[in-house]
Amino acid sequence: MKGSRSLLALAIGLAATAAQAQVTLNELYINPPGTDNGLEFVEIRTSLPSTLLDGIWFVGIEGDGPAAGTVDFAYDLSALSSGANGYLLIRDAATALAPAPDAATAVAVQDFAPDIENGSNTYLLVRGFTGSVGQDLDTENDGTLETRPWTATLDGISLIENDGTANIGYAAQFGYTVFSAQATFNADSLFRVEGGGWAGADTLGTAPGPFTIDATRAALAGGAPVEMQGTLTPGSPNAVAVVPEPATLALFALGGLGLLALRRR
Ligand SMILES: [Ca+2]
Numbered sequence: 001m002k003g004s005r006s007l008l009a010l011a012i013g014l015a016a017t018a019a020q021a022q023v024t025l026n027e028l029y030i031n032p033p034g035t036d037n038g039l040e041f042v043e044i045r046t047s048l049p050s051t052l053l054d055g056i057w058f059v060g061i062e063g064d065g066p067a068a069g070t071v072d073f074a075y076d077l078s079a080l081s082s083g084a085n086g087y088l089l090i091r092d093a094a095t096a097l098a099p100a101p102d103a104a105t106a107v108a109v110q111d112f113a114p115d116i117e118n119g120s121n122t123y124l125l126v127r128g129f130t131g132s133v134g135q136d137l138d139t140e141n142d143g144t145l146e147t148r149p150w151t152a153t154l155d156g157i158s159l160i161e162n163d164g165t166a167n168i169g170y171a172a173q174f175g176y177t178v179f180s181a182q183a184t185f186n187a188d189s190l191f192r193v194e195g196g197g198w199a200g201a202d203t204l205g206t207a208p209g210p211f212t213i214d215a216t217r218a219a220l221a222g223g224a225p226v227e228m229q230g231t232l233t234p235g236s237p238n239a240v241a242v243v244p245e246p247a248t249l250a251l252f253a254l255g256g257l258g259l260l261a262l263r264r265r
Pocket residue numbers: 037038092111112113114115
């Protein structure tokens with residue numbers, strides 16, 4: 001009995017499906033330098049390894065002015081699976097981006113056509129999408145999608161640009177993060193900070209990367225610009241972090257001295 005249960009557990013483990021795992025957006029490169037075509041990417045994580053994204057869609061919803069609520073794109077990810085490390089990298093083209101993805105990451109090429117729009121947009125992972133590109137899900141443009149042609153919302157993030165016109169982020173409707181407009185920049189990239197929430201930043205560098213964070217044009221979602229350092233990591237754990245303030249470093253140093261003093265007693 002014990003043996004058969006182990007076998008069953010093994011079978012389930014080998015055939016992990018998105019119904020069992022958490023599926024989340026982890027990093028998006030929306031506005032690469034120059035022509036975006038061929039350089040954009042979306043990184044998805046699953047809480048279980050080698051998970052088939054059966055029935056899951058990556059959907060973009062317009063957030064700009066009168067067009068707000070229109071489905072910009074909808075890609076069926078059903079045939080894709082995360083790698084043994086739970087990472088799936090979806091690239092706009094076969095162009096290998098630097099740094100190279102982790103060897104255990106599953107890599108898929110999906111030509112985003114049109115390319116992922118720079119500006120105000122909401123990016124969602126949903127299950128069972130039955131809508132269509134061009135469909136307006138918020139006909140009154142009141143910031144709430146009254147039409148939701150899918151069965152479950154798994155994750156989302158909105159980016160709001162600073163063009164001063166009406167901009168809507170729909171992620172909040174589903175309890176997810178909205179990266180609000182920043183006065184000094186429109187983020188090129190959105191990424192989760194390891195162990196924390198979402199952040200956004202402009203990037204420096206040339207194709208095919210590495211693309212580094214512009215240290216002075218970065219912010220944690222919900223916050224003002226803050227100095228950040230790191231590089232976009234298509235297909236491997238995110239590697240951007242807030243640079244500790246000198247005052248914080250000084251406190252760490254003082255704490256260390258305090259410990260030394262205690263040990264000497
Ligand atoms: Ca493209």
